[in-house]
Amino acid sequence: MPTADIDGIPTHYEVAGSGPPLLMFSPGGFDSTLESWRTVGVYRRLRLLDHLSREYTCVTFDRRESGRSGGRLERITWADYVRQGVGLLDHLGIERAHLMGGCVGCSTAAALAVARPERVLSMVLYSPAGGVKYRMKQQDRFRRHAVYADEHGLERVVSLARGSEAGFTKDPRVGPWAQVIRGDAAFAEAYARTDPDRYRVTVTGTARLLFDRDTVPGPEPEDLLRLDVPALIVPGQDTSHAPSAARYLQECLPDTEYWDVPVAEQTPESAPARVLEFLAHAGKRK
Missing domain, CATH: 3.40.50.1820 (Alpha/Beta hydrolase fold, catalytic domain)
Structure with missing residues (x-):
């Protein structure tokens, strides 16, 4: 391909x-x-x-x-x-x-x-x-990932992502970068070392910018x-x-x-x- x-x-x-x-x-x-x-x-x-x-x-x-x-x-x-x-x-x-x-x-x-x-x-x-429920579902998915990352750390997110095939849609804990973690070792290493506060802002900012309304x-x-x-x-x-x-x-x-x-x-x-x-x-x- x-x-x-x-x-x-x-x-x-x-x-x-x-x-x-x-x-x-x-x-x-x-x-x-x-x-x-x-x-x-x-x-x-x-x-x-x-x-x-x-x-x-x-x-x-x-x-x-x-x-x-x-x-x-x-x-x-x-x-x-x-x-x-x-x-x-x-x-x-x-x-x-x-x-x-x-x-x-x-x-x-x-x-x-x-x-x-x-x-x-x-x-x-x-x-x-x-729609309203769609917006709520997407924001909740990011929230659940952010909570998991805060509680367990990004190294644990990397391990979790590599240990399954589930994407962010099916398992919010793995986060929106799960596929890149699995396919790019250098990315995964840098991801695991990311400052937690900076990462939290990245995640919450992405959710706010992508899903900011109750329609399309x-x-x-x-x-x-x-x-x-x-x-x-x-x-x-x-x-x-x-x-x-x-x-x-x-x-x-x-x-x-x-x-x-x-x-x-x-x-x-x-x-x-x-x-x-x-x-x-x-x-x-x-």
């Missing part, structure tokens, strides 16, 4: 299919890997990637701190995730692309469109993560309201993908199509067809 060095962080990616470029921001929370498009929740059932790659050049990748990509011990913001996406487009020589986000990937897709609209043809926001995190609503990028919004229907999150994006984005279909009725036949219909129409407009 190819790797690109983006902002000093190795990014594992995969290119499948042919046709106009489609940059895909994976679902899976803090375990957002390119495999998630085939293994996680509704995406496994719908087989979206298999269908889309028949007509588009689909670029999937492991988000930083996930899968086989690297990471850096710093306060992470949405701008950092945007930088990874833009860097991958640059690496591949892609001037403009359609974007697709699944789950929390919707936040990065929308943030990239706000930051660099000239690089974006359209965006598909599938089952956007967000990421770009500010005033920036979304000014965005001239066509978008297809497909709602989710659970505590991490609240229907209100999808409606929020519909309210904020000026040029949207909203596929108002319950998750149970989003089928392997109807869902890929609806996404392909939107992308084809959006491609002609640009």
Whole structure:
């Protein structure tokens, strides 16, 4: 699998299919890997990637701190995730692309469109993560990790992470850098020696910046309201993908199509067809 060095962080990616470029921001929370498009929740059932790659050049990748990509011990913001996406487009020589986000990937897709609209043809926001319970769940995950790190120390966090395969989503104790600890011995050594007070600020600052609202995190609503990028919004229907999150994006984005279909009725036949219909129409407009 190819790797690109983006902002000093190795990014594992995969290119499948042919046709106009489609940059895909994976679902899976803090375990957002390119495999998630085939293994996680509704995406496994719908087989979206298999269908889309028949007509588009689909670029999937492991988000930083996930899968086989690297990471850096710093306060992470949405701008950092945007930088990874833009860097991958640059690496591949892609001037403009359609974007697709699944789950929390919707936040990065929308943030990239706000930051660099000239690089974006359209965006598909599938089952956007967000809502009151989602925000509470994410903040609690960081809180539980911070408590564990305070009580046991970072060397113990390293041992715990290396002793299991669980990611931050499944076991908050291992923290958001667990995958990097497992894959990079030099990083793990430096991580274990980090000043505890500085580390605590990094963790709490990341939680506050990433999950600061009771709807879709990421770009500010005033920036979304000014965005001239066509978008297809497909709602989710659970505590991490609240229907209100999808409606929020519909309210904020000026040029949207909203596929108002319950998750149970989003089928392997109807869902890929609806996404392909939107992308084809959006491609002609640009």
